[in-house]
Amino acid sequence: MIFSIISLTVFIIAFVWLFTSLQAAGRGAGDTLKWWRQHYRRKRAVAHEHGWLSPSSLRYLSYFFALDFLLLLAITGFFQPVFLLKPMSGLLLLLHLTIAPFFAAALLIFVLFWVEKQKPKDGESSRHKRLKMCFWTILVLACVSILSIGLSMFPLAGTQLQLILLAVHKYAAVALVVAAVVHAYFVIQLFMKQQ
Amino acid sequence: MCAWTLAAQTEKIGDKADGNRSLPVHRIKLFDENGDVVKPYHERSMPFSLRETCGRECHSYDTISQGWHFESGFGSNDSGRAGAPWIFSDQFSATQIPLSWRAWPGTVHPQEIGMTPFQFVKDFGGFYPGGALGEADSVHSLDNYFRWNVAGKQEINCLACHETNPAYNPAEYVTQMKKQNYRWAATAASGIGQMEGSAAKMPDNYDLYGTFDAPSPNDPVPMVFYEETPFNRRGEVLFQVKRKVPNEKCYACHSTAVVGENAERWHGDDDVHIAAGMSCVDCHRNGLNHKITRGYEGEKNGIVSLTCAGCHLGDDAESVAGRMGAPKPQHAGLPPVHFEKLSCTACHSGPVLGNESADIKTSISHKLGTVGVNKSATAMPHVQAPIFLPGHDGKIAPHKIMWPSYWVDVRDDSIHILPVENIRTIVLQKSTYRDTLHSGDWPQLSDSLLATILDSLAQQDTTLQQVGYISGGLLFTAKNDSEVVAQPHSAGKPYTWALAHDVRPARQSLGIAGCNDCHAYNSPFAFASVSPPTPVLSAQGRVESMTVFRGASHWQTKLFALAFYFRPVLKLILAIVALLLVAVLALYAFKGLATLTQNLASKQSLDKG
Numbered sequence: 046m047i048f049s050i051i052s053l054t055v056f057i058i059a060f061v062w063l064f065t066s067l068q069a070a071g072r073g074a075g076d077t078l079k080w081w082r083q084h085y086r087r088k089r090a091v092a093h094e095h096g097w098l099s100p101s102s103l104r105y106l107s108y109f110f111a112l113d114f115l116l117l118l119a120i121t122g123f124f125q126p127v128f129l130l131k132p133m134s135g136l137l138l139l140l141h142l143t144i145a146p147f148f149a150a151a152l153l154i155f156v157l158f159w160v161e162k163q164k165p166k167d168g169e170s171s172r173h174k175r176l177k178m179c180f181w182t183i184l185v186l187a188c189v190s191i192l193s194i195g196l197s198m199f200p201l202a203g204t205q206l207q208l209i210l211l212a213v214h215k216y217a218a219v220a221l222v223v224a225a226v227v228h229a230y231f232v233i234q235l236f237m238k239q240q
Numbered sequence: 241m242c243a244w245t246l247a248a249q250t251e252k253i254g255d256k257a258d259g260n261r262s263l264p265v266h267r268i269k270l271f272d273e274n275g276d277v278v279k280p281y282h283e284r285s286m287p288f289s290l291r292e293t294c295g296r297e298c299h300s301y302d303t304i305s306q307g308w309h310f311e312s313g314f315g316s317n318d319s320g321r322a323g324a325p326w327i328f329s330d331q332f333s334a335t336q337i338p339l340s341w342r343a344w345p346g347t348v349h350p351q352e353i354g355m356t357p358f359q360f361v362k363d364f365g366g367f368y369p370g371g372a373l374g375e376a377d378s379v380h381s382l383d384n385y386f387r388w389n390v391a392g393k394q395e396i397n398c399l400a401c402h403e404t405n406p407a408y409n410p411a412e413y414v415t416q417m418k419k420q421n422y423r424w425a426a427t428a429a430s431g432i433g434q435m436e437g438s439a440a441k442m443p444d445n446y447d448l449y450g451t452f453d454a455p456s457p458n459d460p461v462p463m464v465f466y467e468e469t470p471f472n473r474r475g476e477v478l479f480q481v482k483r484k485v486p487n488e489k490c491y492a493c494h495s496t497a498v499v500g501e502n503a504e505r506w507h508g509d510d511d512v513h514i515a516a517g518m519s520c521v522d523c524h525r526n527g528l529n530h531k532i533t534r535g536y537e538g539e540k541n542g543i544v545s546l547t548c549a550g551c552h553l554g555d556d557a558e559s560v561a562g563r564m565g566a567p568k569p570q571h572a573g574l575p576p577v578h579f580e581k582l583s584c585t586a587c588h589s590g591p592v593l594g595n596e597s598a599d600i601k602t603s604i605s606h607k608l609g610t611v612g613v614n615k616s617a618t619a620m621p622h623v624q625a626p627i628f629l630p631g632h633d634g635k636i637a638p639h640k641i642m643w644p645s646y647w648v649d650v651r652d653d654s655i656h657i658l659p660v661e662n663i664r665t666i667v668l669q670k671s672t673y674r675d676t677l678h679s680g681d682w683p684q685l686s687d688s689l690l691a692t693i694l695d696s697l698a699q700q701d702t703t704l705q706q707v708g709y710i711s712g713g714l715l716f717t718a719k720n721d722s723e724v725v726a727q728p729h730s731a732g733k734p735y736t737w738a739l740a741h742d743v744r745p746a747r748q749s750l751g752i753a754g755c756n757d758c759h760a761y762n763s764p765f766a767f768a769s770v771s772p773p774t775p776v777l778s779a780q781g782r783v784e785s786m787t788v789f790r791g792a793s794h795w796q797t798k799l800f801a802l803a804f805y806f807r808p809v810l811k812l813i814l815a816i817v818a819l820l821l822v823a824v825l826a827l828y829a830f831k832g833l834a835t836l837t838q839n840l841a842s843k844q845s846l847d848k849g
Binding site (some may be wrong): 069133134135136138139142143145146148150152153156157164184185187188191192194195197198199200201202203204207208211224 | 462513553569570572573574575576577579580581754796799800803806809810811813815817818819820822824825831
């Protein structure tokens with residue numbers, strides 16, 4: 046119940062902030078999604094041209110895929126605990142477990158391609174600074190989220206530690222989703238500015 | 241003050257402990273049901289009455305009679321979680337019915353099959369330790385008024401549980417109850433007196449106190465002959481009664497045997513608690529009112545610390561963890577969701593499940609431990625275990641299960657159970673019961689034989705609307721002379737009741753070998769076959785998956801189980817990803833640290849310069 050209230054509140058605040066920020070930037074949600082799709086199609090066309098496993102394709106597509114998988118993980122992971130107030134189970138749990146390794150792989154590729162560029166530099170714009178801060182936040186939260194659930198799958202932790210690991214996974218996941226939303230907003234803002 | 245005085249007056253000397261923990265000696269006089277002292281050398285001695293002997297001065301009998309074992313649903317509106325039924329089974333009419341005087345859903349009230357308390361006590365009294373059904377006038381019907389006078393009342397048999405003298409013979413108690421020697425049964429079982437004759441053979445006008453000639457030389461009037469040895473010069477007898485009931489006394493009525501398992505007695509193990517030196521009553525405790533703690537979670541008026549979780553985990557505020565040295569389990573690697581969905585017993589209790597649910601026998605339903613018991617593997621009634629399904633609290637728990645089988649008159653949408661006596665005659669005439677006579681099993685009914693029996697029943701009583709037979713979850717009705725129609729019917733739904741023993745050692749619990757113990761594609765926990773027993777040949781071999789009983793989708797469960805094949809891959813990917821991400825984080829953290837120290841060093845040089 047507490048998790049449901051906290052996560053719901055955080056998500057509402059995050060999405061309200063996202064939409065109001067987009068509105069303030071003169072972009073509606075519809076426009077943004079349209080732009081997002083077009084951008085994805087462009088990157089996909091590049092991938093078709095150079096091959097899906099080419100570094101230039103993976104560099105961008107890993108981000109899109111990681112984000113998509115994170116969205117799916119969030120839907121399958123939060124629906125039952127947040128809205129039905131019951132633990133994950135059944136098909137949703139199955140889907141969550143199936144998507145999880147794909148998200149982890151996409152995230153790893155994304156991180157490996159982009160991490161070098163996320164080092165703070167002197168004299169860079171505040172927009173870049175915020176973007177980089179979001180990246181590092183995502184990286185830390187993803188580590189926490191994956192490690193906590195990964196450790197719980199091994200016969201190492203007793204019930205109390207299991208409960209702690211599960212709670213850490215859940216709250217880290219909420220924070221990860223919020224960080225990803227904020228990061229996506231900054232990415233959109235940056236690219237739109239460039240265009 | 242007045243109330244206190246009254247309470248003090250009504251309290252008897254054995255009702256309340258004074259703090260001394262030693263065993264009180266029970267060298268006492270015996271009293272018969274009229275309150276007269278029993279004298280062993282009297283020519284026509286009465287059996288001793290436990291109401292008078294134990295309850296006269298020392299123990300408040302009326303308070304004790306509120307106990308679960310005695311009140312049988314007549315003393316309480318709340319009978320708690322559904323428990324073991326009394327199973328009426330009749331081999332020749334292929335009938336087995338779960339009975340209960342309590343309002344447990346799925347059981348049949350004995351009166352629905354025309355069974356009076358007198359008949360009930362006759363059939364089941366050997367395993368019923370007396371009380372409401374056996375002695376309360378308010379419960380008895382006038383139909384058997386004279387028979388009650390002949391047989392006497394079945395008072396609470398305190399000795400059944402508390403007498404530890406090895407001379408006490410529970411099988412003798414059963415024998416005497418079968419003979420309708422209700423008032424004599426406890427005396428005969430105690431070994432203090434020997435019983436002759438049978439009240440069942442006496443006519444309704446038999447006078448216990450008058451002179452009465454036996455109906456025949458082979459049927460003497462019921463009479464008890466006391467041994468002189470147990471009595472001392474003052475006419476007192478030493479009872480070896482214990483407050484703390486030994487396990488063997490409980491086992492007299494509460495044994496469960498898995499058919500085919502541990503054919504040699506020494507192959508089997510006890511419940512892990514018993515093996516550790518505990519006794520049943522360490523957990524199943526009671527006060528003077530004998531409302532024994534059943535020990536399940538959520539029990540009304542139960543004691544939290546006497547449940548599995550209360551004693552072993554102690555997470556609850558009311559718990560006293562570690563009671564009686566209970567170890568706290570770690571459950572390492574077990575996702576906590578299991579504690580929300582499974583009872584403790586799901587993993588730790590009952591027989592180990594194979595690919596099929598096992599046939600079991602219980603003391604009460606199969607009259608185990610009595611003289612002449614049928615030891616055949618197929619002896620009725622047919623009960624199975626374990627079946628994993630949601631219990632009273634929605635958590636999956638192992639259950640015992642039985643499918644009722646009985647003959648019915650289907651009237652509109654309701655069904656009425658037909659009396660067994662008429663059916664037995666017809667089935668005996670028509671069936672080849674001799675094949676199964678010695679095995680104690682029901683006769684095998686082909687479709688044509690069943691159709692013939694149904695037809696005969698309909699002809700015998702033309703007032704019946706449609707005669708049918710409920711068995712294995714199906715209602716069979718005659719289509720024509722040789723064919724029957726079978727369809728699922730709610731009346732055929734199985735009755736299930738939770739089991740909690742024997743508790744296996746931790747290393748034999750489900751899940752000890754990993755997730756696949758329960759989540760494998762073919763794990764018995766999820767997919768074991770359950771075959772509803774029925775004498776109808778065409779319906780035999782019908783198999784249902786364990787998932788059906790849990791109300792889960794078979795294919796969804798299969799799919800979920802399939803996912804566990806990929807679990808090692810998932811673990812591997814997560815481990816690699818987590819390691820690399822942590823490595824990246826660490827690398828850049830060190831890089832950042834290096835930059836920081838370099839910056840600090842250059843700043844220091846600048847300051848010096």
